[in-house]
Amino acid sequence: MDSIKIAPSILSADFARIGEAVALMERCGADEIHFDVMDGNFVPPITFGAAMARDIRKYTGLPLDVHLMVADPAEQAGQFAAVGVDYITIHYEATVHAHRVLAAIRAAGIKAGIALNPATPAETLLDVLADVDRVLVMTVNPGYGGQAFIPSMARKIARLSAMRARAGASFEIEVDGGMNVETARLVAEAGARVIVAGSAVFGAEDPARAIGELRGVLP
Ligand code: DX5
Ligand code: ZN
Numbered sequence: 001m002d003s004i005k006i007a008p009s010i011l012s013a014d015f016a017r018i019g020e021a022v023a024l025m026e027r028c029g030a031d032e033i034h035f036d037v038m039d040g041n042f043v044p045p046i047t048f049g050a051a052m053a054r055d056i057r058k059y060t061g062l063p064l065d066v067h068l069m070v071a072d073p074a075e076q077a078g079q080f081a082a083v084g085v086d087y088i089t090i091h092y093e094a095t096v097h098a099h100r101v102l103a104a105i106r107a108a109g110i111k112a113g114i115a116l117n118p119a120t121p122a123e124t125l126l127d128v129l130a131d132v133d134r135v136l137v138m139t140v141n142p143g144y145g146g147q148a149f150i151p152s153m154a155r156k157i158a159r160l161s162a163m164r165a166r167a168g169a170s171f172e173i174e175v176d177g178g179m180n181v182e183t184a185r186l187v188a189e190a191g192a193r194v195i196v197a198g199s200a201v202f203g204a205e206d207p208a209r210a211i212g213e214l215r216g217v218l219p
Helices: 015-027 050-056 073-083 098-107 124-131 151-169 181-189 209-213
Strands: 003-007 032-039 064-069 087-092 111-116 134-138 173-176 194-197
Touching: 003 032, 003 173, 003 209, 015 050, 015 209, 032 050, 050 064, 050 073, 064 073, 064 124, 064 194, 073 087, 073 098, 087 134, 098 111, 098 124, 111 124, 124 134, 124 151, 134 151, 134 209, 151 173, 173 209, 181 194, 194 209
Parallel strands: 003 194, 032 064, 064 087, 087 111, 111 134, 134 173, 173 194
Antiparallel strands: none
């Protein structure tokens, strides 16, 4: 069984000390840094953009996992590709040209992901399963950290796993929102292997221990 990767979301960090936060997550054993980009349009808050990703490179060698919650993913994917990140995930709901944007991300040598809001069915991805390296299943409605996991999303992840097996595809399933040891176990049992965690890691007294516990949810 593939091992579980933990991607702390710096949405839950102190925005005035992002560099220190990513360095801390690396010391605490994180596998990736999850980077939530919000534009005040696709979702109400505004966070940070490609310049922040560029500067974060000085503070960590971990892969940067960019989650674009923006209304113009083609433009933002281009900006992030130019600064050299590792994963760029766009929202299915944000563009009618998902296939084109995914292809452009891969053509830039970057792993491409597609994210689904809770109301968007897994089945909508049937014809792009070979075109993505990751599918990000939102287990809360995007926009804010600290929300509660939506239980029906475990079934959606299980359906997505079955679709992947039927298609012989090899994308990873990533899960984002409301993750703690209990919810991470549910989604891992359904097939998820990349767990994004904001408040569960940044709100923990011992973040290294929190990361270790999340990674250990499968036997
Ligand atoms: C929500 C973001 C998440 C968020 C997760 O829109 O995409 O990455 O930071 O935070 P928690 O783990 O606190 O739900
Ligand atoms: Zn996210």
